[in-house]
Structures are given as C-alpha cells and as structure tokens.
Amino acid sequence: MSSVSEGRIPDSAVRSVTRGPSRAVLRADDGTWIEAVYDPCTADDGTDTAFVVAHGFTGSVDRPAVRRAVRTFSRRAAVVTFSFRGHGRSGGLSTVGDREVLDLAAAVAWARSLGHRRVVTVGFSMGGSVVLRHGALYADRAADGGGRGSDGNVAEHVGRTGARTGAHADAVVSVSAPARWYYRGTAPMRRLHWMVTRPAGRLVGRYGFRTRIHHDEWDPVPLSPVEAAALIAPAPLLIVHGDRDPYFPLDHPRMLAAAAGDAADLWLERGMGHAENAADETLLTRIADWAVER
Template sequence: MRSEEEGRFHILDVSSLTSVHRPMTRRAMLRTEDGVRIEAVYEPCMTGATGTAVVLAHGFTGAVDRPAVRRAARILAERAAVVTFSFRGHGGSGGRSTVGDREVLDLSAAVRWARELGHPRVATVGFSMGGSVVLRHAALERGTGGRTDAVASVSAPARWYYRGTAPMRRVHWLVTRPAGRLVGRYGFGTRIERRPWDPVPLPPVRAVPLIAPTPLLIVHGDRDAYFPLDHPRALAAAGDAELWLERGMGHAENAADGELLARLRDWLLRA
C-alpha cells in the first residue's frame, strides 16, 4: 500500500452520466491515477447555486448508497452541490480497501470531477476513515488540480494502529486476519487488501500542519466509542484548526444528526 507519488488523476465515463433520484442528479465511474474505477454521484444544489461543491468521504465499510451517506448528502445539497462516492473496495467501486492509504487517490478523483463540472470552489468533509483521508488529501494536494478550498474531518483518528478501544480492536481483526477479511467482504460488503502498508502513510496528526492556509475544522463526539477525545485534541493542536467537541455524539456519519450536518455545511460554505 504505497502512499508516495500520489499524483494526477483521470476521469472515466463522464459522457455516460445517467439521471437518478431527481432531475440533474448524475452518476459516473471515475478512474484514479492507479487505475481503480470509483462510483460517484453528483447532486446539484437544491437552490440552484453553482459555486461551491462539497465532496463527502464516507467511513470504513460505508458506500455511496448507504442511508447515512444519502441523508448527509441531502442536507448538504440544501445549500451546495454535493459529490458522494464509494472508496475502493466499497460498494460498486473496484479495487480493495487500503483502509485510508490509497483512498487519497479516490478522493482526489472526486474533487477533480467536481471541478470538471464547473465548480470553482470545492470543499471536503470526511467521516472516520474518510476523515483521515480528507486530512492527508489536503496536505498532499496543495497547489494541484485536486486541491480543496476547505476541509472538515469528523470522528477521525490522530494516529495509526490505535487499539485502545474494543471497537478498534475489532476493526484491526477485520483488517489483519483472513477470517476478518472474509467477514468484511461478505458481512459488510467491503473488500480489504491483505498486504500491510509499505511504506506507512503520513499519519493524520502529521498531515494537519501541512494544510494551512486552507481552513480546517475538526469535529468529534464525546461519546465516540472508537477514538477518545485525545485524538481530536491532538489533531486540532497540530495546526491551525477549529475544534468542535459535540456533546452526546457517537461515531461518524451514522451519529451525525441533521443539526450538526447543517452546521458543517454552513461552515464549509463560509470558511
């Protein structure tokens, strides 16, 4: 799972867009620089505004058509265009999940698609694994066509290999054990790469100092069962970031209620 040379990305099949859900919503298959096909959905802003597009990055075992992702997209689309997509190894995308490493390539392909569709300003919001990916993407894509104009990271880890909670010990079993990867494939619809990272990708906490001057928001619930509060505090302390600690919130997109999603949307629009 190499994280080096995360360079330019290419769009595939944009001409085969089809209408779904409501008029003007579009589906496409995107191709990353390393050749993985990524399913993506574009939803225009409900008010007709064409300026900002928000690209939403889901958590591990999520996908573009999961209810929590669709709910978040609907709320974001009230004031911004929205691109959602399935990371590699998830949903209808190809490849295998590298659990946050090569997924930076997937996000960059989605950001570039948003710009191809005419949006001069593109913001990213990611949840859990997606939260770590938006941080690394913002650090690695500065000054390129895949850059982002504002970043919100929700329920993300600060460091790799964390096993301090029971849910994270289960995630590590899912990722590192053959039996766990079978459960991931047939129980969660997630195909997981069996090879370990080589080299280990840039940790989120080391990515944060590289993001400025892009506006950065760190969001975390005080009832997150996966990552305790030292993770968001470490991320926020590592660079120029705003920190929201949400009372009563659990983990990632499944725990983000409509009020929080609306606040996230409004922050991304004004940042």
C-alpha cells in the same frame, strides 16, 4: 501494501450533469475504478461550491447515513459522493486509508470539471483521515506556490501535480477521525484491526460488510493524520468529534487541533457518537454553513 505515486487524475466517464443526481465511474491515478454520484444544489441561490463527501470504513455512496448528508449539504451546495476502493460498486481493494487518497483526489477533480470553482472535502472516520492526508498532499499553487511535500508513499511532485489538475481542496472538514495509526485503545478498534489483519476477519469484511480488504500491510506507513493536520494551512480546517465516540476518545481530535494550530476550528459535540451514522441533520447543517462561509 505498497503505494503508488499520486499524480494526474484522468477525466471521468461522465461529461455532463442534469438537474437530478447523476452517476459516474471515475478512474484514480493507479487505474482503480471508483463509483461516484453528483447531486446538484437544490437551492435556487446555490453557490459555485461543491462538497465532496468521503464515507467511513465499510460505507458507500448508497448508505442511508451518506444519503442523509447529501440531502442536507445539497441545500447549500452541490455534492459529490463516491465509494472508496473495495467498497460498494468501486473496484480494487480497501487499503484502509492509504491509496484512498487517490480516490478522493479523483472525486475532487471531477467536481471541478463540472464547473465548481470551490471544493470542500468532508470526511467521516476513515474518510476523515483521508481528507486530512489529501489536504496535506494536494496543494493549491495559487495559495502557497506549490506542493506541501510528501509522506513515504508519495513523490514530492504529487502536490504540485494534483494542484494543476484541480485535485486540491479549498477547505477541509474531518469528522470522527483518528489522530494516529494503529490505535487499539477501544474495543471497537480492536475488532476492526482483527477484521483488517486476519484472513477470517477479511472474510467477515467481504461477506458481512461488503468491504473487500487488501491483505498486505502498509509499506511504507503513510503520513499520519496528526502530521497531515499540520500541513493543511492555509486552507481552513474544521475538526468535529463526539464526546461519546466509541472508537476514538477526545485526545484524538485535540491532538489534531493542536497540530493544526490557529488554522483549525474544533467542535466537540456533546452526546455524539461516531462518524456519519451519528451526525444528525442539525450538525450537518452547521457543517455546511461553516464550509460555505469560509
């Protein structure tokens, strides 16, 4: 699957927000339409922070686990959720973490257009790898004077352009993310690779999981999560991973934390499984507290 430059994010189709949840259609820089939902903070003393939540592979804005995260996070700040391309009611086809960085950038820019001066990205599984790569590619010029470089898929001006349009994150939370691409060391990941790479698997994805998957391989291969983690500073980074994750063993979060160095906090959660489905209200509350206090 060939890549495109990641630059200016056009305005969303929604200009105003009520006190209740509001739906919008955003357009990523490559023209893909992305469904998004805004939930205002439910606390009277809410901050000007907004969380932007990036779901895992086969998820969407309306999945129960995503809505549980919204209910918890909205007690501390406003929340933007969206469906990655190929998921839910969004257009396009899933590229399993490559062009999805464009979708996240559009959602972050929308959050800022609604008046939120500080945005924290929170990603789960595939979304966790996307927030890492987004954090590396979209820089805050005020923080470090420019973009943080690029991977093989992105022109060097992308970080700078993303910063000018407010598409950068002020803090990053990655939950249950892989450290490296093409990992097949567990049975769930071998099944996932079959679904992504085989025609029969993509049919299962479309009709069994409501996920439309691109048939092309990555070309070029995007920046890996572990490489991205090293480029996120000075923005704060939180890495969360369960010790019973059936997809990615603990060497993945440890590699990410080692790459990020002192800029990252690492939480290894006892008894936790994988991604948003395994994140209970207690953990989500701790994540929200960390994010708001940074």
